[in-house]
Amino acid sequence: MLLRFSCKNFRSIREEQEISLVASKPRSENPDPRLLVTGIKDVWALRCAAIYGPNGSGKSNVLRAMSAFRHMILESQKKWDSSDGIPASDPFLLDDSSGNENTAFEASVMIDAIEYRYGFSFNATVIDQEWLSEYSPHERVLFMRKTVGKDVELKFPGRNLKGATLETIRQLTRPNSLFLSAAAQNNYERLSTIHQWFTNRFRMISSLERPGIRQFTAELCKQGEFKDRIIKMMGFADSGISDIVVEDKEAPESFKRTFAAMAKALQGEHPEMTEIVRISDNYVRTEVSMTHRGIGGKGYTLSSSEESDGTLAFFSILGPLLDELKDGSILMIDELESSLHPLLARQLVRVFNSPELNPNGGQVVFTTHNTSLLDLGLLLRDQIWFTQKNEAGETDLYPLSDFRPRKDQNIEAAYLAGRFDALPFLDDRLLFESLS
Numbered sequence: 001m002l003l004r005f006s007c008k009n010f011r012s013i014r015e016e017q018e019i020s021l022v023a024s025k026p027r028s029e030n031p032d033p034r035l036l037v038t039g040i041k042d043v044w045a046l047r048c049a050a051i052y053g054p055n056g057s058g059k060s061n062v063l064r065a066m067s068a069f070r071h072m073i074l075e076s077q078k079k080w081d082s083s084d085g086i087p088a089s090d091p092f093l094l095d096d097s098s099g100n101e102n103t104a105f106e107a108s109v110m111i112d113a114i115e116y117r118y119g120f121s122f123n124a125t126v127i128d129q130e131w132l133s134e135y136s137p138h139e140r141v142l143f144m145r146k147t148v149g150k151d152v153e154l155k156f157p158g159r160n161l162k163g164a165t166l167e168t169i170r171q172l173t174r175p176n177s178l179f180l181s182a183a184a185q186n187n188y189e190r191l192s193t194i195h196q197w198f199t200n201r202f203r204m205i206s207s208l209e210r211p212g213i214r215q216f217t218a219e220l221c222k223q224g225e226f227k228d229r230i231i232k233m234m235g236f237a238d239s240g241i242s243d244i245v246v247e248d249k250e251a252p253e254s255f256k257r258t259f260a261a262m263a264k265a266l267q268g269e270h271p272e273m274t275e276i277v278r279i280s281d282n283y284v285r286t287e288v289s290m291t292h293r294g295i296g297g298k299g300y301t302l303s304s305s306e307e308s309d310g311t312l313a314f315f316s317i318l319g320p321l322l323d324e325l326k327d328g329s330i331l332m333i334d335e336l337e338s339s340l341h342p343l344l345a346r347q348l349v350r351v352f353n354s355p356e357l358n359p360n361g362g363q364v365v366f367t368t369h370n371t372s373l374l375d376l377g378l379l380l381r382d383q384i385w386f387t388q389k390n391e392a393g394e395t396d397l398y399p400l401s402d403f404r405p406r407k408d409q410n411i412e413a414a415y416l417a418g419r420f421d422a423l424p425f426l427d428d429r430l431l432f433e434s435l436s
Contacts, residue, residue: 001036001045002330002363003108003115007065010103012058012389014092017397019062021046021363023382024401034353034380036361039113040137046383048352048364050336050373051397052415053387054424058395059367060206062387063332066365067204069105072120074199076127077181082174089124094393102128111197118180118194120145126175132194134160142191147175154179161190201327203320206334214304214312217319218286221246230318234290237314237344242299243291251285288315313339321348328360336366345370349378374412381405386422 006018023035023044035044051059068088080087092098106119113136120130130145141157152173156166165188173182184195205213220226221244234241251259290307291299304312317333324331337345345368351357352364373379384400403420405411414420 001038001110001328001361003038003045003110005066005069005107006105006119007062007069008104009091009098009101010065010068010105011061011090012056012092012393012395013061013065013397014095014098014392014394016104017062017395019049019051019365019385019397020382020399021049021365023380032380033355036363038110038115040110040115045110045361046363046380047358047361048349048366048379049383049385050349050379051365051367051385051387052369052371052374053367053422057387057389057422058397059387060334061395062397063204063206063334063365063367065105066107066202066332069107070198070202070204072105072122073178073181073195075181076177077173077185080174080176082176084176085125086122086127086176089122091123092394107198109197111194116194118198120178127178130179132180132191143179145173145179150175152179163188201329202332203324203329204332204334205317205320213320214288214316215286217316218246218288220319220322221288226319226322229322230315233318233322234311234315236347239311239314240292241290241311242293243301245289245291245301247287247289248284249287255285290315309339310341314344317348321351324362324364325351325358325360328362331362331364333364333366336368337370342370342372346373346378349373353378371412371415374415376405376407376409376411384411386420388422 001021003022004018004020006016007013008016023032023046025042026032026035026044031044034047036047038045051062053059068090072086072088089103091101091103100123102121102123104119104121106117108115108117110116115135116132117135118132121128126147127145128147130143132142134140134142140160142160144155144157146153152170152175154166154170154173156162165186169179169182169186169188172186173179180191180195183191217230221230227244231241231244234244288304289301290304290311291301294300307315320331323329336348340348352362374384381401382399385397386400387395387397389395400411400420405414415422
């Protein structure tokens with residue numbers, strides 16, 4: 001499970017900001033059932049976290065940082081060339097110095113009842129430092145890396161990592177690739193396990209990725225078990241859909257050329273999306289049609305182009321959702337409520353938080369403007385976070401628990417009244433001047 005993630009000097013995030021999925025210590029002997037047991041004494045984790053804030057405050061950048069972190073672990077050794085530099089580099093640009101300073105990511109996670117803390121710092125050309133420690137229960141540093149010129153220097157304090165291949169892997173690690181990724185590429189078992197956790201357990205959903213996510217859900221519909229569950233979930237949403245038909249059709253040449261051009265552009269602007277975008281000379285489109293109950297109960301099949309945005313948005317999210325619940329993964333959703341009815345978004349949060357519906361401890365971090373979710377009967381105080389920008393354009397990230405709200409407080413009303421900040425400032429004078 002994910003315990004904490006921090007980032008520094010990434011997009012609108014200048015100073016280090018941390019989002020924590022570690023719950024406050026319960027006051028009773030019976031912890032809230034929404035919490036996850038970590039295996040560490042008196043430490044519980046959260047199943048989900050919601051991030052609120054005005055447009056442009058940096059909510060999405062918190063998730064993008066997590067996605068870029070995973071992307072670098074997955075791609076740096078395997079796909080980047082030595083001349084590529086760091087495609088994920090995207091520092092703060094609203095001052096004269098941050099563009100030349102390092103970006104830093106770090107995550108604390110639980111894997112097989114052991115806490116690992118892994119992170120690295122980088123600029124546009126090289127990964128400057130990299131570190132990995134484990135806590136079981138005391139800290140043991142597994143490795144520390146520093147890049148000096150074209151040389152990657154590594155230390156293994158206490159020889160907590162051993163093996164003749166470590167030196168070979170060090171030599172294969174490029175200045176712009178991660179040692180953790182190089183170790184996994186060369187089958188160093190202990191580090192491969194950690195690498196696989198980071199690369200297989202993180203999934204990002206944003207508005208830019210919805211077509212790729214819809215494709216993922218469509219592929220799951222080819223499996224009988226998943227298809228039945230997705231149809232039932234669509235029925236739960238009162239969509240009137242009784243069946244889903246998935247067909248593979250080869251795309252025309254004009255579509256292949258257009259798709260290849262789009263993919264190339266996306267790789268440059270959004271490198272974390274490269275695995276979502278699939279380029280193939282024999283690209284096959286998976287077309288989805290949905291059968292609706294009509295007059296007299298007769299079924300009528302409609303193509304996806306005839307469905308509403310809300311229906312397609314809910315269908316798209318179901319694949320990653322069911323996959324997360326099965327594997328206990330970490331799902332990041334940008335704008336949870338996008339095209340979804342508020343009651344449906346509320347039910348999804350209830351699924352995330354439920355030990356019965358989410359027995360494998362899947363976690364979700366999502367951004368939203370849906371203030372009806374600001375309900376302490378639905379979300380714990382630790383699960384509600386806010387972002388706002390200061391006068392210098394920097395994102396500040398902070399939890400509701402900092403304000404020590406009462407258990408019976410109307411959080412939605414307090415938020416809309418400005419009690420927790422993180423609201424847009426709407427200047428009526430400028431509105432009237434622009435429209436008069």
